[in-house]
Amino acid sequence: MKRRLSLLLLILFFILSQGIAFSSPIDVRQGEQVTLTLKLVNVEGVALSNVKAFFSNAPEWISPSVSPVVSLEAKGVGNERPVALLPFTFTVDKYAAPEGVSYPLTLKISDASNGVWTKEIVLNVLSRPLPKSSALLQNYPNPFNPETWIPYQLKEASDVTIRIFDLRGQLVRTLDLGYKEADFYVSRSDAAYWDGRNNFGERVASGIYFYQLQAGSFSALKKMLILK
Template identity: 45%
Template structure:
């Protein structure tokens, strides 16, 4: 909710809280039939926590049926709305002589539920509260299961021959360790990632690869579901000298050169990011940064550029992750547009604080 990545310990708590609650509230099969009843199958329960003998009333504290929570999170490089459930909470007075049982409370929720505490309106849309007789049934087959993968790639500038460190936070209970694949043309490196509790890492060797784009894919298996993350990276030569093998001395142009926009690197980024591109004809180069709402965040005027490759850190467009006021932007999805003459192309990137 605060755009901060959760820690390994926090993820472990989230991952196991359902199992822990189930173990606390579930009795062994040989005694469950003697202890449990129909009311225990529902989450709505009630308890009186204070008695006022002067007014002959008790303060009842209760949990009702679950409410929905919607959170925007980055999934595979795009912001998506995820849905989950949160406990509802009630406080109300009840006559001492009429203390509620769980069954009576569940019937009250379905016929004449009390008002939620007014302070809940500070973070809940009260207009979406269940009406009398309504309830939310969360079935095990359709309950929300997180499948988000957050990936961090180091170093930010990847040179030919160096090793790439891949860190992945996978919010899912996988059947086996995930696999990460680095592919460039006919060259492919496949490694099993190491780790647990949703935190995994791997080292990939770029020996034998050339400067240019390469593709990274991370795959995890949970039951019959395949969870994947894919992104492109840019590998540069250590001397940052662009190839001149296809240069035509008569025309002064690269025979194979076409104006194009490449994926940024690193992606996700924090806070620095490089925006590589090629230019077929010389011209003024402008890169515009937009947020997810389509609002212009920053304009990078790179001035006049000659035809050539602008992909290394010394030549590519550079953004320091700040807006036009010099303030660091928040985590989220951003778009970048390259404008050269009549050419315009759009890409997307993720800021991850």
């Protein structure tokens, strides 16, 4: 799950380690990708280049993305100061992040001249929402050629198997996904993947196929189409 915070975080570049405090902690969820948009205002009167953001003390359950780089001119237009928006993205681990914890982090902004501006923030780690029922969802893309992803959700942990059948009901492919925790498996990184091959590694023909999810006592069947 991805979320972009609508709050702009104001960092004032005028002396080292200067910043405007956040009014409240930032709520994040386990398994969530969060983007903070930092509003940078240059009041130093000198050009700043290669400006980027990073956490100096991120725990193992936070994975920051590589920060983009921006520049700020020395002077703005008229009486306005130069402004740049710097998106900073990080991912909260789905399982390792401690639920219900408030965690202090140090967010730093640096530039090419080795200037560093520091801001202390607090993350509130909320538990991720879990499915209220198990379900097999429609594959995507559909129609497809030659590969597709099969999303599903689990109300409770179980061993998961997906079987693919042709129109005659003959088994074409078995996808043993192993033991899965209760969760949503909908993105390409989490959903089941089928490369359009049978159990012998051969490409299957165009046509209608059925895919069946078996997760514990739960079973569901849906239809998909290969179109070459």
